[in-house]
Amino acid sequence: MATTTTKSGEITFDQAAPARSLWSDALRRLMRNKMAVASIVVILFFVVIAVTAPIIAPHDPTFQSRIRTGGGVELPPFWVADGKPGYPLGTDVSGRDVLSRIMYGAQVSLSVGFIPMLIILIIGTIVGMNAGFRGGWVDSLLMRITDITYAFPDLLFLLIVISALRDTPIASLLGGLPLMFIALSLIGWVGVARLVRGQVLSLREKEFVEAARSIGTSNGQIMMRHLLPNSLAPLIVSAAFGVPGFILAESFLSYIGIGVRPPMATWGGIISDGFASINSSPHLVWVPATCIGLLTLAFTFLGDGLRDALDPRMKL
């Protein structure tokens, strides 16, 4: 940075180059990454579909139309001879419009990807921060819980929790979505807490924390103002990598019939409904499978891009 000395001897800094923060730098690097930008476009595409589904979906996703063809129960998609333009992707076994179900399914997949992630970020950060900074019983407890969680296969634990809570009042709310959020949060927060704890353990010995403490900054202030912002980067990256896992878990659970309850439209549910006729109407499987694949790929590549943008040396 260029400096000039004025006549009185003061040193002033040239303001020609605008100040760039860590975050604006990271954003610039992210935007130069083609895969990351493509991923953001894909994610935004699904977000727009999910948000506008009630307006742009051609039909009610649960309405069972009686339009049928001579051959099969379901209406074929438009590229097959008997297809009707009003039902671009045809209808499923129950006569429901598949395109509308795919659109509404995006709502489920995205909310299952984002909401539990938000919950575990909050819980995990609070627990991890306290465990790392204060140590003591919070830390020992967290380590014991980690041991237990790591001994459970994730999917198995998810299956047990969901089936255990299946007959409670919360399970019948909103097609079982809140139950899905709770179950996913239960298995996810430990990983976040571990990550934050590790960050805090190395950060709290750094000079800037010592400096902050020496001028009398309270523990709460140190955690909020110094430790949290400095552990954000790996947290954001791990969140991006965590979302696909949630989306997949929901899809698989809905596929085996214990996820989101019918008649609510979900991609896993559409695959499950169409699986029996995979030979005659393969699009009932490949269209939702492609949606799941695209969305999870997008989050994974976004995670890659974020990792490179936030800290080129960071390895997760």
Next chain:
Amino acid sequence: MTAYIIRRVIALIPVMIAVSLITFLLMHLAPGGPFEGQEGKRQDPYMQKRMQEAFGLNKPLYEQYFIYMSHAVILDFGPSFQTRGRNVTDILKEHYGYSLKLGLFALAFAILVGLPLGIMAALKQNSWVDYLSLFVATVGVAVPSFVLSLYLLLFFSTIFQWFSVAPTLESYQNELKPWILPTIALGLPSAALLARLARSSMVEVIRQDYVRTAQSKGLRQSVIVLRHIIKNAMIPVWTVLGPLAAGLITGAFIVERIFLIPGIGSYFIDAIGNRDYSMIMATTLIYSTLIVIFNLLTDITYGLFDPRVKVGS
């Protein structure tokens, strides 16, 4: 070393007790039970009471837990709730073979495909092998087993019709062919992981001083590659094999379900739906035990493969 292993094994006991307790309480405290009948289907309350007495569900919870666990440690997992008149241990014996077979196939696939790809990529950086390896690694890690299974099924069973969409039990018992697609579906993500890891580890070792020393001594290239580079580069790779194997054996739920393989994962999903307490407990205990043992083995192999790591102290 022995003291370390004993200490670690003892530390596993409270973990296993916690795992069993959590599963037990979740299953038993939740509303509904195995004999309450399905929705809309009434059951005779007298029969229900008789059944509960027969399976010991009328006893206090702690008593049920102790009875179950005292039998479980000698691998007697009690009678099954959903398949009347059969023991869970017998059912598991019948089904575990399929899961084990799938897990071992997938592990073999991961090692035989992933390691050579990663090693070749590192030895011939920026060649087509390197790009192929990078492609497999990216796709394999990012495309989930669930989607991959469905795509394999669509392409090779529905469009090309090389494989049956719904292989029968007999074909899984007697033939190798129906195992091909599930093996790829389960093994590819692990192969990708191994390729990535092998490549980065190789690249690091190639730059080491002792490799340059070996080259300046005039050793043959094949000797350098085999004795100096690969031998050392494989240390971090061996250490992930433990968790990887555990993941393949326990993570086969999805693949087993889609390819209709009658393994434990598939059976477990049915058990969940039917509230088959003894089956759920048994599966959880077995899988958790496998995971903690594999993790322990991994820690021990660190010390065996890399003399610089002292695990005991």
